[in-house]
Amino acid sequence: MNQMTENNRVLLVDDDCDLLSLLSIRLENGGYEPVRAESGEEALAQVELARPQAVITDLRMGGMDGMALADCIHRKNPALPVIILTAHGSIPDAVQATKNGVFAFLTKPYNSRELLSQLEKALRVSGICRDLEETTPESWREEIVTRSPLMEDLLSQARLVAESEASICLRGDSGTGKELLAKAIHKASPRSKQPFIAVNCAAIPELLLESELFGHAKGAFTGATRDHPGLFQAAHGGTLFLDEIGDMPVALQVKLLRALQEQQVRPVGNTSTVSVDVRIISATHKDLDAEVRDGNFREDLYYRLNVVILEIPSLAERREDILFLANHFLHTFRRGSKKNIRGFSAEAIELLVSAPWPGNVRQLCNVVEQTVVLSTTPIISAKLVKKALRQQSGQFPSFADARRQFEQEYLAGLLKITDGNVTRASRLARRNRTDFYKLLQRHTLDPADFKPAKSQ
Numbered sequence: 220m221n222q223m224t225e226n227n228r229v230l231l232v233d234d235d236c237d238l239l240s241l242l243s244i245r246l247e248n249g250g251y252e253p254v255r256a257e258s259g260e261e262a263l264a265q266v267e268l269a270r271p272q273a274v275i276t277d278l279r280m281g282g283m284d285g286m287a288l289a290d291c292i293h294r295k296n297p298a299l300p301v302i303i304l305t306a307h308g309s310i311p312d313a314v315q316a317t318k319n320g321v322f323a324f325l326t327k328p329y330n331s332r333e334l335l336s337q338l339e340k341a342l343r344v345s346g347i348c349r350d351l352e353e354t355t356p357e358s359w360r361e362e363i364v365t366r367s368p369l370m371e372d373l374l375s376q377a378r379l380v381a382e383s384e385a386s387i388c389l390r391g392d393s394g395t396g397k398e399l400l401a402k403a404i405h406k407a408s409p410r411s412k413q414p415f416i417a418v419n420c421a422a423i424p425e426l427l428l429e430s431e432l433f434g435h436a437k438g439a440f441t442g443a444t445r446d447h448p449g450l451f452q453a454a455h456g457g458t459l460f461l462d463e464i465g466d467m468p469v470a471l472q473v474k475l476l477r478a479l480q481e482q483q484v485r486p487v488g489n490t491s492t493v494s495v496d497v498r499i500i501s502a503t504h505k506d507l508d509a510e511v512r513d514g515n516f517r518e519d520l521y522y523r524l525n526v527v528i529l530e531i532p533s534l535a536e537r538r539e540d541i542l543f544l545a546n547h548f549l550h551t552f553r554r555g556s557k558k559n560i561r562g563f564s565a566e567a568i569e570l571l572v573s574a575p576w577p578g579n580v581r582q583l584c585n586v587v588e589q590t591v592v593l594s595t596t597p598i599i600s601a602k603l604v605k606k607a608l609r610q611q612s613g614q615f616p617s618f619a620d621a622r623r624q625f626e627q628e629y630l631a632g633l634l635k636i637t638d639g640n641v642t643r644a645s646r647l648a649r650r651n652r653t654d655f656y657k658l659l660q661r662h663t664l665d666p667a668d669f670k671p672a673k674s675q
Contacts, residue, residue, distance in 0.1 A: 227342065300565065302324075305326060385526040390504070395580060449486060634666055
């Protein structure tokens, strides 16, 4: 039985007082907190006052009927699930209702067990789904959309550490919003009036990264036609965010450590140093402890950067945020598209909430944008969501799948250029013949298939 909390509050709407009382008793016995309304108009007021987590309404009522009520509710809060009960049900009514975003359509006399099952399902997929305008977070964190206790704990820690000068390392999977959190920390810090500069260490070639960070003098190398101050100087007085720090080349790590220790940088091709005052926030999706053990990351730099470590949870760990974020992105993209899209169908909501989200918030944003672009109806269908999820998931293969695909293509390429000669292919791969044959067997590749056809 459900423990009665405000998260189990259900609005009941029926112009028959006796049926309303009977339905209330059944919901109370099921562990829910019923709130009554005897008309659609009264129900709209109760939605604002009681903030229910689901609505159960009769279809045929004097004045506003159940379908009109559901439509009004979803204009204000597209994520609030509505279940319609009626003695006048029909298949066309049910189809139309679900197209309009109604969560479930049950006919009277209804089965209490089925009703409670649908209600439990509605609450599970909706989470705490109130109007997006209800929450007005502090300005420093206004770009971070969340209702997750995990994220709230993280933001509390971030707010505390922002006041200090300590270096911070943000850890989390790709797409979790590390740069967004770094920017929020900067805005909450005493340096908020100064620049926030972000650089992705993995996106810039090694030969250019040093120049990008520390600057270069005119004539330092081919193409250096003028002095370039670099990002350390650009961030002077503010915050420098080094994303994917785990991918920084070891040789450059030495120079970064020296810059942090001495608070000075030496531009490439220059003999003099420049004093800088920056607060460093770094981020990585790698296990830096393992990188240090393997000799890929300097231990002294590791301790310099990891004064405070903040772990950002994956989207799968904060599922209560999925629908909230989806509606946030929907509002954003709807404005840009000029389409009258009110929300997601019940089946689409269930798909969103139950998806694995390997690409985290970035993937969710891409999925919502694609569904908005392709939608031709006011309610985004499950079919569109399923298609977008399938395409987006294809961009995030597991490590094992990516490695298997690479190995197969690599081995096939070797056999192709050596005309199926295993000795030559294994030599090119710098593997002994035995290991090479094992790899071929693992990927079901037959060298004979790559030998040139004999001329007749």
